[in-house]
Amino acid sequence: MNTNKxxxxxxxxFIVIVGVVVFPCLCGVVYAGTVSLPKTGQTTSYAAxxxxxxxxxxxxxxxxxxxxxxxxxxxxxxxxxxTKDAGTPTVGSCxxxxxxxxxxxxxxACLNAANYLGHNDWRLPNINELxxxxxxxxxNPAWLYSEGFVNVQSYFTRYWSSTTHAWYTSFAWxxxxxxxxxxxxxxxxxxxTSVNYYVWPVCSGQSTFMWATGQSTIYAAxxxxxxxxxxxxxxxxxxxxxxxxxxxxxxxxxIKDASTPTVGSCPGGSMSWQAxxxxxxxxxxxxxxxxxDWRLPNxxxxxxxxxxxxYTPALPPGHHFANVKTDTFYWSSTTYVADTGxxxxxxxxxxxxxxxxxMGYDNKADKSxxxxxxxxxxxxxxxxxxxxxxxxxxxxxxxxxxxIIVAGGGAFLGNNLWxxxxxxxxxxxxxxxxxxxxxxxxxYLSDEKNNPLVHAEATNANLQYALTSWATDAKDVIVFMxxxxxxxxxxxxxxxxxxxxxxxDWLNTMQDKISGIVVVIYDACESGSFLPYLIPPQNKxxxxxxxxxxxxxxxxxxxxxxxxxGFFWGQINAGAKLYDAFKFSRDSVSYSxxxxxxxxxxxxxxxxxEDADGDVAETHKIGKGxxxxxxxxxxxxxxxxxxxxxxxxxxLWANITSxxxxxxxxxxxxxxxxxxxxxxxxxxDMPNIELTYNTSNKRYEGTYNKFxxxxxxxxAVFAMDEDNSVSLPKTxxxxxxxxxxxxxxxxxxANGSHNDLYIYTTDTLRIDVKLTAGGKIAANAQWWLxxxxxxxxxxxxxxxxxxxGYTATYQGALFDLSTMPVLSYAGLPAGNYxxxxxxxxxxxxxxxxxxxxxxxxx
Numbered sequence: 103m104n105t106n107k108x109x110x111x112x113x114x115x116f117i118v119i120v121g122v123v124v125f126p127c128l129c130g131v132v133y134a135g136t137v138s139l140p141k142t143g144q145t146t147s148y149a150a151x152x153x154x155x156x157x158x159x160x161x162x163x164x165x166x167x168x169x170x171x172x173x174x175x176x177x178x179x180x181x182x183x184x185t186k187d188a189g190t191p192t193v194g195s196c197x198x199x200x201x202x203x204x205x206x207x208x209x210x211a212c213l214n215a216a217n218y219l220g221h222n223d224w225r226l227p228n229i230n231e232l233x234x235x236x237x238x239x240x241x242n243p244a245w246l247y248s249e250g251f252v253n254v255q256s257y258f259t260r261y262w263s264s265t266t267h268a269w270y271t272s273f274a275w276x277x278x279x280x281x282x283x284x285x286x287x288x289x290x291x292x293x294x295t296s297v298n299y300y301v302w303p304v305c306s307g308q309s310t311f312m313w314a315t316g317q318s319t320i321y322a323a324x325x326x327x328x329x330x331x332x333x334x335x336x337x338x339x340x341x342x343x344x345x346x347x348x349x350x351x352x353x354x355x356x357i358k359d360a361s362t363p364t365v366g367s368c369p370g371g372s373m374s375w376q377a378x379x380x381x382x383x384x385x386x387x388x389x390x391x392x393x394x395d396w397r398l399p400n401x402x403x404x405x406x407x408x409x410x411x412x413y414t415p416a417l418p419p420g421h422h423f424a425n426v427k428t429d430t431f432y433w434s435s436t437t438y439v440a441d442t443g444x445x446x447x448x449x450x451x452x453x454x455x456x457x458x459x460x461m462g463y464d465n466k467a468d469k470s471x472x473x474x475x476x477x478x479x480x481x482x483x484x485x486x487x488x489x490x491x492x493x494x495x496x497x498x499x500x501x502x503x504x505x506i507i508v509a510g511g512g513a514f515l516g517n518n519l520w521x522x523x524x525x526x527x528x529x530x531x532x533x534x535x536x537x538x539x540x541x542x543x544x545x546y547l548s549d550e551k552n553n554p555l556v557h558a559e560a561t562n563a564n565l566q567y568a569l570t571s572w573a574t575d576a577k578d579v580i581v582f583m584x585x586x587x588x589x590x591x592x593x594x595x596x597x598x599x600x601x602x603x604x605x606x607d608w609l610n611t612m613q614d615k616i617s618g619i620v621v622v623i624y625d626a627c628e629s630g631s632f633l634p635y636l637i638p639p640q641n642k643x644x645x646x647x648x649x650x651x652x653x654x655x656x657x658x659x660x661x662x663x664x665x666x667x668g669f670f671w672g673q674i675n676a677g678a679k680l681y682d683a684f685k686f687s688r689d690s691v692s693y694s695x696x697x698x699x700x701x702x703x704x705x706x707x708x709x710x711x712e713d714a715d716g717d718v719a720e721t722h723k724i725g726k727g728x729x730x731x732x733x734x735x736x737x738x739x740x741x742x743x744x745x746x747x748x749x750x751x752x753x754l755w756a757n758i759t760s761x762x763x764x765x766x767x768x769x770x771x772x773x774x775x776x777x778x779x780x781x782x783x784x785x786x787d788m789p790n791i792e793l794t795y796n797t798s799n800k801r802y803e804g805t806y807n808k809f810x811x812x813x814x815x816x817x818a819v820f821a822m823d824e825d826n827s828v829s830l831p832k833t834x835x836x837x838x839x840x841x842x843x844x845x846x847x848x849x850x851x852a853n854g855s856h857n858d859l860y861i862y863t864t865d866t867l868r869i870d871v872k873l874t875a876g877g878k879i880a881a882n883a884q885w886w887l888x889x890x891x892x893x894x895x896x897x898x899x900x901x902x903x904x905x906x907g908y909t910a911t912y913q914g915a916l917f918d919l920s921t922m923p924v925l926s927y928a929g930l931p932a933g934n935y936x937x938x939x940x941x942x943x944x945x946x947x948x949x950x951x952x953x954x955x956x957x958x959x960x
Contacts, residue, residue: 182312188252190300209301224305225303227304229277231332239439242279262301265326273294280440318411358422360423368384426456499542536675577616578619579619581609588627592626623667625649633709647680673734679727736760736821753805769790772817773811774813791805846873847949848940852867852955863959869923873917881915889936936955
């Protein structure tokens, strides 16, 4: 047996054996997750500085809910799927109506056995999931009915959650959908067995908006402690900053002293609701602890502090807070507005108990409650490195067009898109400048070192600043983003993800303050998944252009020259109107063998490429809209389609017309077996050859000698001039009738599938690899096994297991490797994992396959 083969096979078996040891190390060095708290739904302000005035949090999507054809309803904010009928109906042998807590769990188990509405993963929702249905801006039954639900129980009828009271374990938390009151009914001796409430089953869903309750004890099969749904808390949940405490789950920073102390001229202690607002205003005037953006937290922010696994106080262990009051309540900034006929309406406010986490309401005039100020912060490590607020220099000009460029991803090891990202971001900058943008009106975010054009690093915080502060006194605004993407996400840095909902909120904040048009150009895999999120505010115009639709990879070959952005900015440089630039780029990538479908939405409904789209973009120009470079080259006649019979070589040629000197002419070749891997992994490499000018034939020619696979090869010819303008490609084909392939074939699967995999943290993930060495058998090569994750890039080291970084797993001769498991493990943290298996031979050829795994909390 070949020694190298024995070593590598042994290494792969070693991976299987130690997988359960290695990956827990991975879990121990990363944060489990963060949540973006959504708005409460309250839009009316009842006093300066209250919830309705500030409306802090992620905006709700419109529509908030989608009624599915199977009698379920999907919450487009949280991703949770609910039964449309909230009346706990009888289903076969599953008896409906109000029931005890154990009866509620049994009812859900019965629904699963009956495969109710086509699902067998129903669960009794935990208290956080139930509360997510509450709208603090209006009566909840009326609101939920308007969203498509039926038989929503109201008034004194409540719904069971799966969450048990941490101290009185014979009690379970319940909610009143009439107004959203969260309580464990203290009127009963044992509410789990002495009262009957309704059941509203939930299933599925993955979200950055739902967090785990903190309950880990199991009191019954199928309860909160057993399922632990929601985003897991970070390993370092709280960070003690001295006089403040940062919550790494929510990115909120709280005052450490929770006793409402007197601060200078700001009197502390218990107080009324209006006095609480005045107290916070006084702290801001005094710049308490160096900040002037303290606020009275809304009810969802207060609830985010609660641990349903603790009491007196009901806070997570290791919270670092001092003087937490458990004998009274804390005011929220959210007014009680459930019923205009109720005497408490508008004169009451929501408050929460840190004794056990009960959330109810009391009269605003009550002077017995405390204040716990909060401000927006940023998730930090125990030894944070402060990032200065970016300041553009010189200051931008008011009332003119501005642009924001985001070169995402960064120069992390293994980022095969970084050169393309840098090149296209710089091309966008230079094009904007040529079209009349003053450098002070271009805000450039990138991790490219020593680039004098860059203002700040590409981070979520810096993009938020650029959109919600720097650009808010502009006329029109252009936003360009380029790097790795996925469904509803953009890779800002190696371990920092920008979600579509966050971009939506920042764009809306900016566009509410400007009078002109916002243009978003987003080039990444699955970039079209952002369209439904980026619907503009009412009476505003927004043009959203993406390089691919949902489920499609994006291509960036030749260091970004062949990419949607490469073509797009070339057309803008040539003075094309926005729609014409989009059409040219769309056709170019289509003809470029990338099989991607760029999208344009300018009628504001979140759907791309409709007949009604293009009317706005057709008349809109970026900058001066004049030609600032030569007319792009033109590819005329190309070689006719050819058919080969075992011969691996064919001559390719093209006639090129150009007004200036040509820099390069080349042919890109897509083999019949070309494997793009995951739709979240960009295509950055495709076979190609340069075509050189033949003075005798007066054309550009080149011979490609690797037509070895049986099938049809698609070929696209490009030309680029000395001004870096790229032609529209022209295509031809070469068909091979006899296979003489010698290329290795690498394969990787997740749970037996090449398709993107969606599983829960409780599921087992199995990764298998396979290699057919082909004609390269015994050739010396590097073997790579690595994973891109939300927590950074990891590679497999034969002796130490999975380690941070990007390094070859093994170097040795190629051989045929039958299907081998390289990982089998349950309990990986929630996130996205792109697993790649690649071999790279010494002649510079590489062969790889990839698979994307999305792991969510159940």
